Amino acid sequence: QKEVEQNSGPLSVPEGAIASLNCTYSDRGSQSFFWYRQYSGKSPELIMSIYSNGDKEDGRFTAQLNKASQYVSLLIRDSQPSDSATYLCAVNPLKTSYDKVIFGPGTSLSVIP
Amino acid sequence: KAGVTQTPRYLIKTRGQQVTLSCSPISGHRSVSWYQQTPGQGLQFLFEYFSETQRNKGNFPGRFSGRQFSNSRSEMNVSTLELGDSALYLCASSSGTALYGYTFGSGTRLTVV
Numbered sequence: 001q002k003e004v005e006q007n008s009g010p011l012s013v014p015e016g017a018i019a020s021l022n023c024t025y026s027d028r029g030s031q032s033f034f035w036y037r038q039y040s041g042k043s044p045e046l047i048m049s050i051y052s053n054g055d056k057e058d059g060r061f062t063a064q065l066n067k068a069s070q071y072v073s074l075l076i077r078d079s080q081p082s083d084s085a086t087y088l089c090a091v092n093p094l095k096t097s098y099d100k101v102i103f104g105p106g107t108s109l110s111v112i113p
Numbered sequence: 114k115a116g117v118t119q120t121p122r123y124l125i126k127t128r129g130q131q132v133t134l135s136c137s138p139i140s141g142h143r144s145v146s147w148y149q150q151t152p153g154q155g156l157q158f159l160f161e162y163f164s165e166t167q168r169n170k171g172n173f174p175g176r177f178s179g180r181q182f183s184n185s186r187s188e189m190n191v192s193t194l195e196l197g198d199s200a201l202y203l204c205a206s207s208s209g210t211a212l213y214g215y216t217f218g219s220g221t222r223l224t225v226v
Contacts, residue, residue, distance in 0.1 A: 032212045043217040092211050101211050103156035
């Protein structure tokens with residue numbers, strides 16, 4: 001089992017719709033969870049971090065965490081063509097603060113005008 | 114404040130050669146992590162340095178090495194290059210803990226021919 005798994009994609013949604021991106025992780029002791037956005041030819045950019053169960057909202061983005069199910073999701077409301085990118089789920093798998101961050105393979109999102 | 118600076122942006126090397134990549138983290142950040150990104154494997158952790166010490170290492174052969182200087186700048190070296198080393202090499206900066214996510218540099222695109 002891979003440490004961090006994501007929807008294989010690509011995911012296409014019409015402009016204005018909600019895009020839902022999912023991620024599961026294998027290490028139950030994981031403490032911090034991130035969503036990065038990576039445009040083609042660019043480096044990843046941190047867009048959301050979440051540490052406790054529940055929802056965290058930031059503008060059009062909502063991250064959801066369920067540690068019991070080892071599941072993290074990202075919802076993008078009112079999707080825009082500029083949201084078209086690859087979204088990387090990332091997990092800090094252990095409790096020590098300096099442990100490596102493990103990235104999922106990414107889900108490619110395309111927002112159709 | 115200045116972001117994460119990686120040099121060079123692009124490199125073309127031949128098999129068997131060695132290469133050195135450089136990363137200057139955000140001012141005040143003492144942790145530098147290196148990742149390799151390829152289409153097939155995604156983002157793979159290479160190693161992490163904090164205050165000139167390697168704190169964590171990924172599953173890469175010994176041909177991949179790194180170091181960090183007293184000003185927090187880091188270099189990674191790949192010796193005896195192989196075709197499979199062609200990738201985007203990303204440097205990630207953090208204050209010292211991975212709990213709050215990383216800021217990535219623009220990356221170095223290495224092509225081995």
